Amino acid sequence: MRSDVLSSKKCLHVKLDKDTHFALRAKLFKHDISMQDLFEECARLVVTETAKGQSIVDSIVKRKIKEAITGKPSKKKEFFVSDLDAETLYNMISDSEKDA
Numbered sequence: 001m002r003s004d005v006l007s008s009k010k011c012l013h014v015k016l017d018k019d020t021h022f023a024l025r026a027k028l029f030k031h032d033i034s035m036q037d038l039f040e041e042c043a044r045l046v047v048t049e050t051a052k053g054q055s056i057v058d059s060i061v062k063r064k065i066k067e068a069i070t071g072k073p074s075k076k077k078e079f080f081v082s083d084l085d086a087e088t089l090y091n092m093i094s095d096s097e098k099d100a
Contacts, residue, residue, distance in 0.1 A: 012039065026089050029096070 016024070028038060045053030067073050 014039070022089075025093055029089070029093050 024035070024038075028035060042053075042056065046057060047053070063074055
């Protein structure tokens with residue numbers, strides 16, 4: 001029998017743009033919040049139909065409708081971090097994950 005069937009937690013695999021992933025990790029790191037914490041809270045907001053959760057869903061629906069009408073994806077937001085800052089932040093995040 002598969003052990004994941006009985007688990008109270010389910011795995012989620014998400015693909016993010018590299019720049020978005022980096023900016024998100026850096027922002028969460030500043031507040032000592034894990035990606036698990038963030039995605040769990042977002043999911044809870046959506047499934048409990050809070051105003052914030054519904055706003056997230058509505059925003060995604062509007063963006064997808066706009067992309068379908070125009071035939072092109074929305075422009076990505078650009079994040080600018082110097083190479084030195086990026087390397088330092090990645091090292092700090094990596095080190096903190098090893099300690100956890």
